[in-house]
Amino acid sequence: MKRILTGVAAAALIAAGAAQAEGVKVGMITTLSGGGAGLGIDVRDGFQLALKMAGDAGAAVDLVVEDDQQKPDVAVQLADKMIQAEQVDVLTGIIWSNLAMAVVPAATAQGKFYLSPNAGPSALAGANCHPNYFNVAWQNDNLHEAAGAYANSAGFTNSFILAPNYPAGTDALAGYKRFYEGALAGEVYTQLGQTDYAGEIAQIRASGADSVFFFLPGGMGIAFMKQYAESGVDIPLVGPAFSFDQGILQAVGAAALGVKNTSQWSKDLDNAANQAFVAAFQEEYGRLPSLYASQGYDTANLLLSAMAKADVADQDAFRAALEEADFASTRGDFAFNSNHHPIQDIYVREVIQEGDVFTNKVIGVALEDRGDAYADQCNM
Amino acid sequence: MSALLVAEQVLNGLQYGMMLFLMAAGLTLVFGVMGLINLAHGALYMTGAFACAAVAAATGSFWLGLAASLAAAASAGALVELAVIRRLYARDHLDQVLATFALILVFSETTRWLFGSFPLYLSLPEALSGAVDLPGGLVYPAFRLAIIGIGFAVAVFLFWLIGRTRLGIRIRAGEADREMIAALGVDIGRLYTLVFALGAALAGLAGALVGTIQSVQVGMGEPVLILAFVVIVIGGIGSIRGALVGALVVGMTDTLGKAFLPQLFALAMEPSAARAVGSALASMLIYILMAAVLIVRPQGLFGARA
Amino acid sequence: MNRAAIIDAGLFAALVAVALVAQAAGEPFVITLATKAAIFALAGVGLNLVLGYGGLVSFGHAAFFGIGGYVAGILASHAMSGAPVATFPFTMQGTNEMLAIWPMAMAVAGLVALAIGALSLRTSGVYFIMVTLAFAQMLYYFAISWPAYGGEDGLSFYVRNTFPGLNTFDPIQFFAIVAVLLGLALGLSALIVRSRFGLALRAARAAPGRAVAVGIRPFGIRLTAFVISGMITGLAGALYADLNRFVSPAMLSWHMSGEIMVFVILGGVGRLAGPLAGAGAYILLEHLLGGVSEYWQALLGLLLLVIVLFAPGGIVGMLNGGRGR
Structure with missing residues (x-):
């Protein structure tokens, strides 16, 4: 176990060495209270686990987490807060499609990146797609x-x-x-x-x-x-x-x-990234990871892979780095389609x-x- | 559509009505005796379900869990009555609504803190799992038949309690004239605590039974609470008989509406539109029913006074 | 000025001061919070009219709040797409002018309030509480399953509606619009309460029998108050839609009705600035407690309990030293 962890951390360190970019400020809006809290907590825990396992590269991510209570109006207000007051570079975390529809278009229009760890409503995949919107989970269908x-x-x-x-x-x-x-x-x-x-x-x-x-x-x-x-x-x-x-x-x-x-994921998928993830998640939190935890984890690793290649201030370069999806996904092969949604098994x-x-x-x-x-x- | 399907749906309506009755009985009892609107009734229902799931998981016995649900909900009820509720009897409905709304928040988040954010496991006892064959070729889950039976038993118990026992006489006297029975030397404070705990125990029992076939999770009480209010308002607030009739009417209306309205609309419109309109109307049906009852009889079906 | 009036003016001034200080300190999110408080207060001012002065406990005011929101959302989304809202009996285009949206939102909310009120006011007491809840639930389930405007997903319109001469996307300018409307509603509310109509409304609450004896017809008075109340809450809904550039059935849910009621009770029932104090305190608590613990709603619940048990006059009652209304 320890060895896998060190191995992953070392690999991440090498990757991070490529471009010692400035830190990236990430705003996570997710559901942490009420009946739907289990999903948000798993996304958050998966995301934080990836940052922790990445060592210094992970420490360069300044993560702000807020609870949307599964209410769209609260999510919109939190997004306003993160954009206006916290001045984040990247937003992520939303679980529910209706909350994503309320938040994402406005956030991307204001020049922020949005990485979706769960919701993939059809409107955002089709006519209302946006260059700064990346879905790391699935399109809803x-x-x-x-x-x-x-x-x-x-x-x-x-x-x-x-x-x-x-x-x-x-x-x-x-x-x-x-x-x-x-x-x-x-x-x-x-x-x-x-x-x-x-x-x-x-x-x-x-x-x-x-x-x-x-x-x-x-x-x-x-x-x-x-x-x-x-x-x-x-x-x-x-x-x-x-x-x-x-x-x-x-x-x-x-x-x-x-x-x-x-x-698109299962805890017994046979690839090194997944085995490392499942073992580390169990050790860190004492429970088996869920689908949502794997998505949170992949989202963080996608972000880290882009940070290693480009500075977030250079939007075009950062976007290009995200498009490459150059990270070891827990699902095995993972690539982005022309609409920034996954192509996966x-x-x-x-x-x-x-x-x-x-x-x-x-x-x-x-x-x-x-x-x-x-x-x-x-x-x- | 076959006669068998209709018969099964009617049975479903009956069973759903009985489930609602278990929930509504405690609510209407508390309102009738103390004049209290208790929004936290759903929280006590959740307490019962969680106690049942936790004890059943620890001991492996569903029946111990069921006993625990009664005990936990009754003691939570008694505790809440002593700490909070008794200060509210003299207040108007507004303060009661706000205070019990606050209690919902406290109960929900405390439960989440104790048991985590994921639903708990609670499964049927061996004796009641699976389906049984009824006359006429109907196959029906044994546990749902048990719920119908328990519902009837609780109804009979409550009618007996209120109509035939000393406690029942005091309860009825308390409803009619509070000062008088206090003057006659009945400890009204203790009576109220007892009635509230009884109402809570009924809610806890309902929570454990319903949790067994649905899911035990935080917030499970709220949708049922609103339905229970619909039931007691249709039946007439404070009346056990009203709660029973109201619950059966609501259970039937809801079940049959959901089952047959979309098909009814399909006779006149194209299928996908009929499904959409039918399901939308079916989900509004019981509220339409409630509004209609109140417009014709503003005090509900069995209500004594407006 | 008497003490109650000083408190009312002071609370309003405090709200404006918070926004101005936040503007000077470069904290736009605090302005957004102040705007939210002002909008909720406006919704509460609507409810307070029937609940506080008329004694009618409506547990369904989310219906009007949501309808106001949906009118704003639907008009704005049609203005964006260019498709007319209706072609029969006459062609109606969407609009993104607040000055056109507000009267429309108030009119529709008022009409619905007229229908709901005419039926609900036949009942009283707990039955009134529950029947208003039932009507709101009907609208809620309708909004969820009605696909044309997004159903459960809600409806986004991305750009705040416009007001002549102002940039509504600037937090402080939008706050100014909301604050002026709140001020007007408070003023109107004060006028209504002191008018013959307001006296009749309060008389019908305090002594219905005597009110009838002196020739007051409670039903008409109450229905009028209910409609005005629905219109004010509807306006608040339209503003809330604009704050978020988004509407959803959540605005129609019974939780929303409960929250509006909490603002009024927390602040002080039947006190002019009660809803303002209540909404402000609620949002402040939500914001502060949210930072303390994941389980902050339990703390909020305990606090609400303490207030309702030990400070029955609400916040304004406390400020007023427990003196009568």
Whole structure:
């Protein structure tokens, strides 16, 4: 363990030696209180871990972290504060698409860089893309698209699909249908924040479907899976990783065992950067990292790689350095598309039990080198 | 759509109504006896769920967890009553709303501090997991049937408690005339603490049961709290019978609306628009119902006075 | 000037002083905070009219706040895209002129308040609290599932609307606009309370039976007050949209209703500058406690508890030495 850490630190030191740039001031706006705090805390911890592991290069990052309480108006005001008062060079940290839509366009218009560690709304990938906006996670549709592709390869021909009735929900179902070639046994929009799914499960039971795709992030997904497991319906479930991350799985427990889910990252991905990350995260925080922690970690490493090559004051050079994405991602191969969104593999994982911990295991690749559906609409 | 599906949805509505009743019973009891609007009722519900999850995880027994949820919520309720709530009886509704709103903040963040930001694990006991076959070919989860049963049992218990016991007589007397029963030598302070703890225990029980099939997380009480208020307002505030009827009406309306409104609209419009309009209307339905009830009967279905 | 009037003027002066000092010290974010406090205070001034003077506890004022915000957001986004807002029964274009947006926001909020008030005022007490909440929740769920203007994601319009002769993007100039409107609303509120109408409103609260006996019809009086209150809160919503260049259903949620209520109660119910004191203190606490701990909301809750238990007159009540209203 120690050796890996020293190795990574040494590599980072060498990289940092290339250009002893001025420090970079980074403003992180993320969710640290309330029901959605788990995601923000993981992004922050992953980000800070990468800085710590980078040693002196990491110390050159002056990080300010603020809590947006998952409220868009608070996020906008914090962004104003960081831009006006703190004069940050780079903003990052936002978890939720609606908060990103409120903050990112104004921030990039004011000449700040924004590195997204989680949200990837379609508007920012397409018509409203911006040279200073980089997404280090995924475009929102990606994991749903991969679920559709997986459904084809698993031989499903009659899916029942459901998601909450809000923009990310309709996007999720559209994403699934983009690659899925079979028929639909049903398409249902639930209420946002709903926690009782008896009615929907009854519809699934009566629908004659051969598979169920659901996008129900957070507590909604926990409730759905527990109730589904008790209902006596045994049609296979497929979903994006948001309902299967490390924090949530422990709450779902055995009800999630065997469920297939799609993700761009998994803790058992076999590459050196990922193994170093997983080990260091466990040692530092005493828990397994989640998808969100890996994204925070990658975001910080992307930033460090650009700092090693260019001074943030020289915007064009810094942007070019970011575009190269010259860092060892925990996901393996990682490159930026023309719209500054990732081109990456999306994996299929299965929920398994290791001792008394529930976690995921990669079982295949759903989409290889996937960009996104909106890159063509982006002219920058 | 088959008769089986309709039957299952009606059962779902009944079950949802019973869940709401467990939550609303304590709320309406506290309001009826002490005239207190308790926004923190949802926080006590969350306390019950967390106590159940923590004890079940430590001991491996769901039933011990359930007992712990009653004990934890009742003692949290008694503590809060002694420290804060009893200073509010003489105040107007405004102060009660603000103080109990503040209690929500304290409870939520303290729970997050104690248990972390991630949802907790709480699973069904072995005896009640899985589904059972009902007559007519209906398959239904055993635990949901148990919730319906517990709901009825609690309703019967409350009717008995209020209608047939000494405590019930005092409670009813307290509702009718506070000064008089104090003059008759009943320790009104102790009575109020007891009633508040009872209401809290009911909330805690509901939290543990609902947490088992949903998720145990910070903030879980708030959406249910608003629904519980809708229930008791429709039923008539202070009336246990009103809470029962209100809960069943709301449970049925919500479940059947969500299940069948989108299909109803699909008869007249193209499918995707029908789904959007249908689901939007379904989520507003119970509030429309509540407004309609209040416009026809401003004191609710079983309310004594406005 | 009596003591109450001195306190009111002092609080308003303090707000302006904070912004001016922040401007001189080069702290634009503090100006933004002061602006936010002024906007919340304005929303509270609206609520205080029915809650403080009329005794009507509305738990649904987020409805008007959100509607004001959405009117501003929708008009501004249409001005940006160039598409008309409506083509039937007449063509209506979007606009980014605050002077056109404000009356529109107030009119729409007022109309909705008329409808909600006409139905809700048939009830009283707790039922009134809950039925106003129900109407706000209806609008909230409608806004979430209505896709045209962003649904749950909300609606961004990126550029603050314009005001003739001013650069609204400059924090201090935008603050000046908000402060003047807040001053006007406070003045209007003072006039209303002292007018025959205000007396009737208070009489209907204190002694409904006697008020009827002297020929006051409480329903009409209360409904009028409710509509004016909704319009003021709607204006605050439009300004809040402009502060953030963004609106979302969160502005319509019951948390928002609760917060507006907290501003009024914290500051002092039925006191002219109560909402100003309450909103200012709330934002100050949020800002200070946020730096103390991740769990700052628990501290905020404890503080609110202490205030409601031991200082029932709110902040203005304390300043006034516990004297009557």
